[in-house]
């Protein structure tokens with residue numbers, strides 16, 4: 001140990017006895033260095049519910065609490081990674097609710113179930129994934145921390161103790177704030193952009209506009225997807241506040257082929273669960289609207305789902321499948337123009353159309369949605385005709401940034417526990 005630190009330690013130790021602050025001994029041990037070194041951490045913690053309730057640094061950073069990665073930069077060993085298993089010691093309900101959600105299981109889904117073209121089949125590389133997938137979806141933290149996986153604040157982070165997810169996505173350390181979690185921009189860090197524009201849709205809806213104008217009755221993301229639902233007349237709670245963000249969804253509208261909600265491990269449709277979810281979402285609306293108003297919304301939305309599926313998705317998929325079947329596409333992902341056109345049709349425009357209709361953003365439902373999907377269909381049709389005439393596949397010889405064929409390890413660090421095998 002370096003000399004100045006030892007002197008500081010002795011000084012702090014004396015102070016502890018003299019001043020008798022009431023802080024636990026381990027607290028004193030952390031603050032003696034981190035008060036100066038990390039003023040942000042200490043101030044946020046002091047002002048938080050945790051600081052006020054004497055939840056000590058070691059209640060989260062004690063390396064014995066969960067199997068984790070340990071740092072020896074401090075006087076004693078501390079946990080660097082703080083997983084939901086740590087929070088579960090005091091917030092079991094929230095951790096259990098989050099556990100089985102799409103947020104927590106997203107890496108299982110796209111690595112094990114979907115075998116996604118970008119991560120698993122190597123259409124891109126580590127720097128692209130570490131900056132462009134994992135900050136939202138989560139990284140895989142196994143035996144060591146490195147630039148690919150750390151630091152990470154993605155919803156489905158795979159922690160060293162095997163747990164999935166992280167709570168600091170919405171409650172950043174060390175304030176662990178409810179206000180932050182309830183703010184739509186917190187969700188909008190990930191729920192935005194050309195392929196999942198939930199924040200833009202909400203902002204342009206009447207609800208978002210009223211929220212911007214300061215109306216307290218304007219519903220936010222958490223009002224509809226997480227907050228408790230109450231029956232105005234009886235005053236009874238219909239459904240409690242929840243960290244299960246899928247709890248009120250009927251459809252899987254992010255998917256190429258929209259189906260009713262699926263379970264999050266095997267991904268089998270669950271019509272009964274979906275129906276209950278819909279009733280919960282309807283009950284959300286009825287806290288502010290009459291049933292005629294709410295029902296008309298869901299009727300419109302469901303008709304758009306059918307419109308997208310029957311008039312856009314299925315005909316486009318038929319063209320794409322025919323190209324594959326006739327060997328007019330290369331087997332690798334994303335190196336043919338038709339791969340991209342088909343993908344854009346469901347992943348960008350087709351999603352915008354459905355998300356716009358779900359959350360009342362007319363500009364997204366039509367201009368960025370149905371309108372753009374029509375144009376994309378025409379482009380796919382033209383490419384389909386071109387390839388039929390050409391009579392062979394016409395992929396790019398070199399896909400920039402892809403690691404396929406450069407093997408042997410196309411998916412470094414992407415080894416996600418398969419939840420199907422743990423059932």
Ligand code: HEC
Pocket residue numbers: 005026029030031032033034057058061071072073074075076078079080
């Ligand atoms: C003797 C001084 C000292 C004490 C006491 C101390 N730390 Fe640290 N801590 C450090 C230093 C130095 C770093 C590294 C700072 C850097 O890299 O910029 C650090 C880093 C950390 C990190 C990040 C570790 C990593 O590897 O990324 C955590 C978490 C942490 N401290 C928590 C604590 C907790 C909790 C306590 C109380 C049990 C504590 N520290 C006590 C000096 C100390």
Ligand code: HEC
Pocket residue numbers: 030031034038041042045050055056057058059060061080081082083152168173174176
């Ligand atoms: C309620 C749990 C909790 C408490 C209490 C807590 N921390 Fe942390 N701390 C975390 C989490 C979560 C992280 C981020 C690690 C992760 O993402 O897994 C973290 C990260 C850190 C870091 C690295 C910060 C950075 O951005 O580089 C330091 C240093 C640290 N904690 C010190 C402390 C100290 C000192 C205390 C007491 C004053 C404390 N922590 C109390 C949960 C906690």
Ligand code: HEC
Pocket residue numbers: 048049050053055059060082083084086087088089090091167168171176177178
């Ligand atoms: C040792 C027990 C303990 C641990 C571990 C713990 N908390 Fe807490 N937490 C509390 C207590 C006590 C409160 C204040 C009373 C309450 O709201 O239940 C609190 C409050 C909260 C709140 C509400 C804050 C507010 O302003 O009302 C959030 C959010 C929270 N904790 C998140 C977390 C997260 C995330 C973790 C893990 C990184 C964690 N806590 C770990 C005990 C703990």
Ligand code: HEC
Pocket residue numbers: 102109110114116118119124129132133134135136137189190191192193195196253254255
């Ligand atoms: C800005 C945050 C963000 C980035 C960056 C991002 N995603 Fe996503 N991703 C999301 C969100 C949010 C959804 C959910 C969309 C929805 O439900 O409408 C999603 C959905 C998905 C899905 C669909 C899962 C399902 O349930 O059908 C896959 C697969 C996926 N992303 C993979 C990736 C990959 C691979 C990358 C990097 C190449 C990436 N994402 C980059 C936020 C992001």
Ligand code: HEC
Pocket residue numbers: 084087088091094095096098166167168169170171178181182222226227228241243245
């Ligand atoms: C997707 C964002 C999000 C994530 C991730 C998240 N929370 Fe929350 N959390 C919220 C919101 C929003 C609220 C406030 C709900 C409300 O207004 O009723 C909340 C409330 C809480 C509360 C206060 C509950 C109460 O009854 O007052 C605690 C404690 C808490 N969260 C802990 C956690 C823990 C532990 C985790 C990780 C398992 C976690 N949160 C992950 C958004 C999130």
Ligand code: HEC
Pocket residue numbers: 101102103105106107109110135136137153154155169170181186187188189190191221222225245246247249252254
């Ligand atoms: C750090 C990024 C991130 C943040 C912040 C975030 N989400 Fe998500 N969310 C995702 C990703 C990624 C998915 C898609 C996972 C998948 O489909 O595999 C998702 C999926 C969802 C879903 C679909 C769930 C399902 O079962 O199909 C809902 C609803 C949702 N998020 C709501 C919210 C709300 C509300 C907030 C804010 C309180 C929020 N999210 C904050 C990344 C995030």
Ligand code: HEC
Pocket residue numbers: 184187188191198199200202207219220221222223224225248249250251252253254255278281355358359
């Ligand atoms: C007025 C209520 C309401 C508000 C406010 C709201 N949503 Fe939604 N959200 C819905 C409805 C309704 C659906 C469609 C549910 C279904 O499948 O039947 C939905 C669907 C979703 C989905 C699933 C989309 C998919 O691709 O599967 C996500 C993710 C989502 N919302 C996130 C958000 C975010 C983030 C915000 C805030 C920026 C938000 N929502 C605001 C009502 C709302």
Ligand code: HEC
Pocket residue numbers: 206207210217218219223224281282284285286287288289293294297298360
């Ligand atoms: C917390 C209250 C609240 C909740 C919950 C809520 N809304 Fe609203 N909504 C409003 C307010 C306030 C307005 C603006 C009234 C107006 O139309 O002038 C509004 C407007 C609307 C509009 C626009 C009407 C128009 O004239 O264009 C639609 C559509 C709508 N809501 C549907 C829904 C649906 C569907 C749900 C449930 C998924 C829902 N709302 C949940 C408060 C709420």
